[in-house]
Amino acid sequence: MPLLYHWVGRNYRRDLDWGAGYHLNQSNPLLHGIEPGDSLWAFTRTPSGKYVLAMDLVVRAKTRNPAGYRYGEYRLWGNLEKSRYFRTDDQPDVSGLIRQLSVRASAPVLGRSFQGHAAVRRLTPADHRVLAQYARHLPPEPRARLLPEEELEARILLGDPASVSSLIAAEAPGIADERRRYLFEQAPRRNPQHVRELRELYEGMCQLCKWNPRSLYRQDLCEAHHVHWLSRGGQDELHNMVLICPNHHRAIHRVDAPFDWADESFVFPGMRKPMRISRHEVQAHV
Ligand SMILES: [Zn+2]
Ligand SMILES: [Zn+2]
Numbered sequence: 585m586p587l588l589y590h591w592v593g594r595n596y597r598r599d600l601d602w603g604a605g606y607h608l609n610q611s612n613p614l615l616h617g618i619e620p621g622d623s624l625w626a627f628t629r630t631p632s633g634k635y636v637l638a639m640d641l642v643v644r645a646k647t648r649n650p651a652g653y654r655y656g657e658y659r660l661w662g663n664l665e666k667s668r669y670f671r672t673d674d675q676p677d678v679s680g681l682i683r684q685l686s687v688r689a690s691a692p693v694l695g696r697s698f699q700g701h702a703a704v705r706r707l708t709p710a711d712h713r714v715l716a717q718y719a720r721h722l723p724p725e726p727r728a729r730l731l732p733e734e735e736l737e738a739r740i741l742l743g744d745p746a747s748v749s750s751l752i753a754a755e756a757p758g759i760a761d762e763r764r765r766y767l768f769e770q771a772p773r774r775n776p777q778h779v780r781e782l783r784e785l786y787e788g789m790c791q792l793c794k795w796n797p798r799s800l801y802r803q804d805l806c807e808a809h810h811v812h813w814l815s816r817g818g819q820d821e822l823h824n825m826v827l828i829c830p831n832h833h834r835a836i837h838r839v840d841a842p843f844d845w846a847d848e849s850f851v852f853p854g855m856r857k858p859m860r861i862s863r864h865e866v867q868a869h870v
Contacts, residue, residue, distance in 0.1 A: 585618055585622060586625065587614070587618050587705065588625050588682070588685065588705045588706075588711070589626040589627070589704050589705075590695060590698030590704075591608070591627065591628040592628070593628050596626075600725070600727045600728065601760035601763055602759070602817035603730075603731060603756065603814070604727065605817045606662035606667055607641075607660060607662060607842075608659070609649060609655035610655070610656045611655075611656030611657060612656070612658070612701040612703070612704045614701075615646075615704050616658050618646070623640050623641065623712060623716070624639075624640075624641040625637065625641075625707070625712075626640075626641060630672060630673075635677055635678050635682070636675040636678055637670050637675065637678050637715070637718065637719060637722065639668065639669045640667060640668045640670075641660060641667045642662060643660050643662065643663065644662055644840070645660075645842045645851045647842055648846035650868055653845075661840075664730065664840055668722075668724055669724060669725035670725055671725045678718075679694045681715075684714065685707065685714065687705040687706075687711070726757070726758060729757075730756075731756045732751075733810075733813045734834075735751060736748070736815050739772075740771045740772050741775055741808070742772070743776050744772060752768060770820070778821070779808045781822060782808050782825060782826075783806065785863050788805075788827075789806065789827070790828050790829035790832060791859045791862065792828050792829070792850070793832060793860065795829045805830060806827045806828060806829050807827070807829075807830060807833045808825045808826070809825065809826055809827075809836060810824050810825055812824050818869065821869075822864060823866060823867040824869060826859065835852070845866060848866060
Protein backbone atom coordinates (compact mmCIF):
# COMPACT_ATOMS: atom_id res chain seq x y z
CA MET A 585 0.00 0.00 0.00
CA PRO A 586 1.61 3.30 -1.08
CA LEU A 587 1.46 6.29 1.26
CA LEU A 588 1.43 10.06 1.09
CA TYR A 589 3.38 12.00 3.71
CA HIS A 590 3.41 15.65 4.63
CA TRP A 591 7.02 16.41 5.56
CA VAL A 592 7.19 19.53 7.73
CA GLY A 593 9.35 22.06 5.86
CA ARG A 594 11.89 22.65 8.62
CA ASN A 595 12.39 18.89 9.15
CA TYR A 596 12.86 18.36 5.43
CA ARG A 597 15.44 21.15 5.23
CA ARG A 598 17.27 19.86 8.27
CA ASP A 599 17.41 16.41 6.66
CA LEU A 600 19.21 17.85 3.65
CA ASP A 601 21.45 20.09 5.76
CA TRP A 602 22.68 17.16 7.86
CA GLY A 603 23.07 14.60 5.08
CA ALA A 604 19.98 13.11 3.48
CA GLY A 605 18.65 10.44 5.83
CA TYR A 606 16.52 8.39 3.42
CA HIS A 607 14.28 7.55 6.38
CA LEU A 608 11.18 9.00 8.03
CA ASN A 609 9.54 8.82 11.45
CA GLN A 610 5.94 9.19 12.51
CA SER A 611 3.72 8.49 15.51
CA ASN A 612 0.89 7.15 13.33
CA PRO A 613 1.01 3.31 13.01
CA LEU A 614 -0.29 3.72 9.45
CA LEU A 615 3.34 4.46 8.54
CA HIS A 616 4.00 0.74 9.00
CA GLY A 617 1.02 -0.20 6.82
CA ILE A 618 3.34 0.14 3.83
CA GLU A 619 5.16 -2.90 2.43
CA PRO A 620 8.82 -3.05 1.38
CA GLY A 621 9.06 -2.04 -2.27
CA ASP A 622 6.10 0.37 -2.03
CA SER A 623 6.49 4.12 -2.39
CA LEU A 624 5.96 6.70 0.26
CA TRP A 625 5.47 10.02 -1.54
CA ALA A 626 6.55 12.96 0.59
CA PHE A 627 5.57 16.52 -0.11
CA THR A 628 6.74 19.60 1.73
CA ARG A 629 6.35 23.36 1.87
CA THR A 630 9.13 25.68 0.74
CA PRO A 631 9.95 28.85 2.75
CA SER A 632 8.08 30.82 0.07
CA GLY A 633 4.89 28.86 0.85
CA LYS A 634 4.84 26.64 -2.23
CA TYR A 635 4.00 22.92 -1.89
CA VAL A 636 6.37 20.63 -3.76
CA LEU A 637 7.04 16.93 -4.12
CA ALA A 638 10.13 16.16 -2.04
CA MET A 639 10.73 12.44 -2.26
CA ASP A 640 9.72 9.04 -3.48
CA LEU A 641 10.88 6.85 -0.59
CA VAL A 642 10.85 3.27 -1.89
CA VAL A 643 10.66 1.34 1.35
CA ARG A 644 13.46 -0.98 2.31
CA ALA A 645 12.62 -1.74 5.97
CA LYS A 646 10.31 -0.81 8.83
CA THR A 647 11.67 -0.45 12.35
CA ARG A 648 10.59 1.04 15.67
CA ASN A 649 12.10 3.80 17.72
CA PRO A 650 12.57 3.71 21.49
CA ALA A 651 9.57 4.62 23.66
CA GLY A 652 9.15 8.36 23.99
CA TYR A 653 11.14 9.18 20.87
CA ARG A 654 10.12 12.70 19.89
CA TYR A 655 9.47 12.07 16.20
CA GLY A 656 7.25 9.02 16.82
CA GLU A 657 7.49 5.29 17.31
CA TYR A 658 7.48 4.20 13.67
CA ARG A 659 10.33 4.53 11.21
CA LEU A 660 10.71 3.71 7.52
CA TRP A 661 14.02 3.24 5.77
CA GLY A 662 14.35 3.85 2.05
CA ASN A 663 16.04 1.67 -0.49
CA LEU A 664 19.12 3.75 -1.31
CA GLU A 665 19.17 2.72 -4.96
CA LYS A 666 15.51 3.23 -5.73
CA SER A 667 14.45 6.16 -3.55
CA ARG A 668 14.65 9.64 -5.02
CA TYR A 669 14.75 13.13 -3.56
CA PHE A 670 13.44 15.67 -6.07
CA ARG A 671 14.76 19.13 -6.72
CA THR A 672 12.24 21.50 -5.26
CA ASP A 673 13.38 25.03 -6.30
CA ASP A 674 11.90 25.12 -9.76
CA GLN A 675 8.95 22.78 -9.22
CA PRO A 676 5.47 24.18 -9.72
CA ASP A 677 3.08 24.09 -6.75
CA VAL A 678 1.61 20.59 -6.34
CA SER A 679 -1.43 21.51 -4.23
CA GLY A 680 -3.75 20.92 -7.19
CA LEU A 681 -2.17 17.57 -7.94
CA ILE A 682 -2.52 16.40 -4.33
CA ARG A 683 -6.12 17.55 -4.09
CA GLN A 684 -6.86 15.35 -7.12
CA LEU A 685 -5.86 12.22 -5.19
CA SER A 686 -8.27 10.12 -3.16
CA VAL A 687 -6.98 11.64 0.13
CA ARG A 688 -9.34 14.25 1.58
CA ALA A 689 -7.52 17.58 1.54
CA SER A 690 -10.03 20.38 1.56
CA ALA A 691 -8.36 22.91 3.90
CA PRO A 692 -7.62 26.18 2.06
CA VAL A 693 -3.94 25.85 2.97
CA LEU A 694 -2.98 22.32 1.93
CA GLY A 695 -0.79 21.52 4.95
CA ARG A 696 -3.69 22.07 7.39
CA SER A 697 -5.31 18.89 6.06
CA PHE A 698 -2.16 16.97 7.02
CA GLN A 699 -1.52 17.92 10.66
CA GLY A 700 -0.42 15.47 13.36
CA HIS A 701 -1.52 11.89 12.70
CA ALA A 702 -3.08 13.00 9.40
CA ALA A 703 0.43 13.70 8.04
CA VAL A 704 0.45 10.16 6.71
CA ARG A 705 -2.29 8.89 4.39
CA ARG A 706 -3.12 5.80 2.46
CA LEU A 707 -2.91 6.04 -1.34
CA THR A 708 -4.66 3.90 -3.93
CA PRO A 709 -2.70 2.29 -6.77
CA ALA A 710 -4.30 4.89 -9.07
CA ASP A 711 -3.02 7.72 -6.83
CA HIS A 712 0.42 6.17 -6.96
CA ARG A 713 0.33 6.13 -10.75
CA VAL A 714 -0.64 9.81 -10.87
CA LEU A 715 2.31 10.75 -8.67
CA ALA A 716 4.74 8.46 -10.50
CA GLN A 717 3.68 10.01 -13.79
CA TYR A 718 4.15 13.52 -12.42
CA ALA A 719 7.56 12.66 -10.93
CA ARG A 720 8.88 10.93 -14.03
CA HIS A 721 10.81 13.92 -15.28
CA LEU A 722 11.55 15.70 -12.02
CA PRO A 723 15.28 16.30 -11.66
CA PRO A 724 16.98 14.73 -8.62
CA GLU A 725 18.00 16.86 -5.64
CA PRO A 726 21.81 17.11 -5.86
CA ARG A 727 22.14 17.61 -2.09
CA ALA A 728 20.73 14.14 -1.45
CA ARG A 729 23.97 12.48 -2.56
CA LEU A 730 25.30 10.08 0.06
CA LEU A 731 28.75 10.21 1.55
CA PRO A 732 30.54 6.84 1.69
CA GLU A 733 29.92 5.96 5.34
CA GLU A 734 32.73 3.44 5.80
CA GLU A 735 35.25 5.94 4.50
CA LEU A 736 33.81 8.71 6.68
CA GLU A 737 33.96 6.58 9.84
CA ALA A 738 37.53 5.55 9.06
CA ARG A 739 38.70 9.12 8.45
CA ILE A 740 36.98 10.44 11.58
CA LEU A 741 38.67 7.72 13.61
CA LEU A 742 42.05 8.89 12.30
CA GLY A 743 41.33 12.17 14.08
CA ASP A 744 42.51 14.15 11.06
CA PRO A 745 40.13 17.06 10.30
CA ALA A 746 41.73 17.80 6.91
CA SER A 747 41.10 14.29 5.66
CA VAL A 748 37.42 14.39 6.74
CA SER A 749 37.00 17.84 5.27
CA SER A 750 38.38 16.81 1.88
CA LEU A 751 36.04 13.80 1.74
CA ILE A 752 33.01 15.97 2.51
CA ALA A 753 34.03 18.63 -0.01
CA ALA A 754 34.50 16.02 -2.74
CA GLU A 755 31.45 13.87 -2.07
CA ALA A 756 28.71 15.86 -0.38
CA PRO A 757 28.55 19.47 -1.48
CA GLY A 758 25.08 19.91 -0.01
CA ILE A 759 25.86 19.49 3.68
CA ALA A 760 25.33 22.70 5.69
CA ASP A 761 28.34 24.54 7.13
CA GLU A 762 27.38 23.86 10.75
CA ARG A 763 27.13 20.13 10.10
CA ARG A 764 30.39 20.12 8.16
CA ARG A 765 32.17 21.74 11.08
CA TYR A 766 30.69 19.13 13.39
CA LEU A 767 31.91 16.31 11.16
CA PHE A 768 35.38 17.60 10.51
CA GLU A 769 36.16 19.43 13.74
CA GLN A 770 34.28 18.00 16.71
CA ALA A 771 33.86 14.40 15.61
CA PRO A 772 37.53 13.64 14.81
CA ARG A 773 38.55 15.19 18.14
CA ARG A 774 36.25 13.06 20.28
CA ASN A 775 35.78 9.90 18.26
CA PRO A 776 38.97 8.05 19.27
CA GLN A 777 37.95 8.51 22.92
CA HIS A 778 34.48 7.03 22.24
CA VAL A 779 36.07 4.05 20.57
CA ARG A 780 38.36 3.50 23.57
CA GLU A 781 35.36 3.68 25.92
CA LEU A 782 33.42 1.13 23.88
CA ARG A 783 36.36 -1.26 23.80
CA GLU A 784 36.72 -1.00 27.58
CA LEU A 785 32.99 -1.52 28.12
CA TYR A 786 32.86 -4.64 25.94
CA GLU A 787 36.39 -5.88 26.68
CA GLY A 788 37.06 -5.63 22.96
CA MET A 789 34.25 -8.05 21.96
CA CYS A 790 31.80 -7.83 19.06
CA GLN A 791 28.37 -6.99 20.49
CA LEU A 792 26.73 -9.11 17.79
CA CYS A 793 28.76 -12.34 17.89
CA LYS A 794 31.01 -12.01 20.96
CA TRP A 795 34.11 -12.56 18.83
CA ASN A 796 36.96 -11.72 21.18
CA PRO A 797 40.17 -10.64 19.46
CA ARG A 798 41.72 -9.60 22.77
CA SER A 799 41.77 -13.17 24.01
CA LEU A 800 42.57 -14.66 20.59
CA TYR A 801 45.25 -12.28 19.38
CA ARG A 802 45.83 -9.80 22.21
CA GLN A 803 44.68 -7.09 19.82
CA ASP A 804 41.74 -4.71 19.62
CA LEU A 805 40.21 -5.46 16.22
CA CYS A 806 36.53 -4.64 16.80
CA GLU A 807 35.30 -1.37 15.35
CA ALA A 808 32.81 1.30 16.33
CA HIS A 809 29.78 1.62 14.07
CA HIS A 810 27.28 4.51 14.11
CA VAL A 811 23.82 2.92 14.06
CA HIS A 812 22.36 6.12 12.66
CA TRP A 813 24.96 6.73 10.00
CA LEU A 814 26.99 9.92 10.30
CA SER A 815 26.59 10.53 6.58
CA ARG A 816 22.81 10.45 7.05
CA GLY A 817 22.51 12.81 10.00
CA GLY A 818 23.67 10.62 12.91
CA GLN A 819 25.71 11.85 15.86
CA ASP A 820 29.20 10.88 16.90
CA GLU A 821 28.05 9.98 20.42
CA LEU A 822 28.42 6.82 22.48
CA HIS A 823 24.65 6.29 22.50
CA ASN A 824 24.71 6.15 18.68
CA MET A 825 27.58 3.67 18.52
CA VAL A 826 28.06 -0.06 18.90
CA LEU A 827 31.22 -2.18 18.92
CA ILE A 828 31.29 -4.86 16.25
CA CYS A 829 33.78 -7.12 14.50
CA PRO A 830 35.13 -6.14 11.06
CA ASN A 831 33.05 -8.86 9.32
CA HIS A 832 29.78 -7.69 10.82
CA HIS A 833 30.77 -4.09 10.19
CA ARG A 834 31.42 -4.69 6.48
CA ALA A 835 28.17 -6.64 6.12
CA ILE A 836 26.10 -3.91 7.80
CA HIS A 837 27.49 -1.24 5.49
CA ARG A 838 27.37 -3.26 2.30
CA VAL A 839 23.74 -4.30 2.70
CA ASP A 840 22.73 -1.06 4.46
CA ALA A 841 21.24 -2.95 7.42
CA PRO A 842 19.00 -0.61 9.40
CA PHE A 843 18.98 -0.67 13.20
CA ASP A 844 15.81 -1.35 15.15
CA TRP A 845 16.04 0.58 18.41
CA ALA A 846 13.03 -1.19 19.92
CA ASP A 847 14.80 -4.54 20.25
CA GLU A 848 18.38 -3.48 19.50
CA SER A 849 18.86 -5.57 16.42
CA PHE A 850 20.18 -5.06 12.91
CA VAL A 851 17.73 -5.83 10.15
CA PHE A 852 19.36 -7.82 7.36
CA PRO A 853 17.39 -8.96 4.32
CA GLY A 854 15.50 -12.01 5.57
CA MET A 855 16.87 -12.03 9.12
CA ARG A 856 17.31 -9.92 12.22
CA LYS A 857 20.50 -9.98 14.21
CA PRO A 858 20.11 -8.88 17.83
CA MET A 859 22.89 -7.59 20.05
CA ARG A 860 24.20 -10.45 22.15
CA ILE A 861 25.92 -8.15 24.61
CA SER A 862 24.48 -4.78 25.49
CA ARG A 863 26.01 -2.77 28.31
CA HIS A 864 25.15 0.73 27.18
CA GLU A 865 21.97 2.31 25.93
CA VAL A 866 21.63 2.95 22.21
CA GLN A 867 19.37 5.93 21.59
CA ALA A 868 17.75 7.37 18.52
CA HIS A 869 18.54 11.01 17.92
CA VAL A 870 16.79 12.32 14.84
ZN1 LIG B 1 30.63 -9.98 14.99
ZN1 LIG C 1 29.93 1.69 10.52
